[in-house]
Structures are given as C-alpha cells and as structure tokens.
Amino acid sequence: MYGFGLAKGLAITFKNLFRKPFTIQYPEERAQQHPRFRGEEFAWYEERCTGCASCAKYCPLGIIKIVTEPSGTAPQEGDKYNLEVFDIDIGRCMFCGLCVEACPYDALFMGSGFERGRYERSKLVIPIDELRQAEKRPSTWFRPQLEGAGYNPHEGQPRSWREVGREGWTWHQDEKAGGKFPENARRPQPLTRRIGVGAGPDSSRPPGAVEDGREE
C-alpha cells in the first residue's frame, strides 16, 4: 500500500527518538570492555616462553620477530633458548589472536589496552624489553583458565607467570623460574640401565627391550 513504507520508516525514527543515547564522552567516559577483549599491548611471560616460535609461524601477517640463542644451561637435555628478540609490529596486527592460540605454553596473551596511537610507524613495534617490563593484565581470550578463575583484566590485579597457566606451575618451577635446570636433574639414564640385559630386574626383559624412560 502506498505510504506504508514511509510510516514504517517514521515509526523506527520515533522509536529511537526517545531511546537513551549510547554515545559516551571519551576519554572522560569509557565503554565497558569484555574480559576477552583482544587489546593491543600483548602480555608475554618470558618465564613460560621456550622460544619455540609457534606464535610467529602461525601469525598470518608474519609480524612477530623472534631471535634465540642456545642458553648453555641444559645441553644434555637438548638445551634451552635465550630470547634475544621478541618484537611484535602491532602497526600491521589485525588482533586475530591466532598467535595466542598457537602458543602451547600459555606464554603469550592478548592485552587489554587500545590506546597506542603514534605518529611514526616504527613506534608501533613492541620490543622485547617493553614486553618484559610491562605490567601484565592478560586478556582472557582463548584462556579458559583465566575465565574460570573469574579474572577481569579491566578490574583485577596484574597477573604473574605463575598464575596464568593451565597447569600447576610447581612441577616445572626449576625449569622455568630463571630459565635454569637444577644440577643433575633429568639426566638421561646410562644405556646399560635402559636396555634389558644384565643382572637385576631388567634381566627379565628380552634382549634389546627398552624401558619407557621412567626413573627406577
């Protein structure tokens, strides 16, 4: 019917005429953000980071730069890495969160900030020292353990590396705190103890059978 569309349009106009406006006066006022908000500053925990570079490989834009060197602290276990460079170029970041999803050690989290306007692109790169020193308020994006604990980065306290992982941290505290293995920890067993030949309990195994590597 002629004019019906016009009336329908005007009805919507009148409906919104009396609705409370959603506009807020930023920066004096701020919209409430969800704890899963994927913010710009990233929270990186060096104590948890192995330098595996999974995050860098999964980033579709290739904007995470990682340089490592052998630490020399655990050569018998294959050694650990020291992180020399861990830079994130957020000038090109689309905040998809794939790098966080790819991290197997809960070492990288999205941040909760959104105010990093700069006049130069080079200043949009977050260098490793800034990541190290930053106060860490990790987003709960892809981190159910933080959500389960009711953590809200916009209200709660900063979180240390011990508080953000999915597993209890005590079992690997020596490996991760300070990045050093304890003396004589997890040394490979001598071959004669691992192969089922000779005297003792191992003699019941067929020649050449190998244990599962557990300590006796």
Ligand code: SF4
């Ligand atoms: S959020 Fe996405 S684009 Fe940004 S660094 Fe991570 S993977 Fe790359």
Ligand code: SF4
């Ligand atoms: S942040 Fe995670 S994925 Fe990236 S290098 Fe460290 S442990 Fe690997």
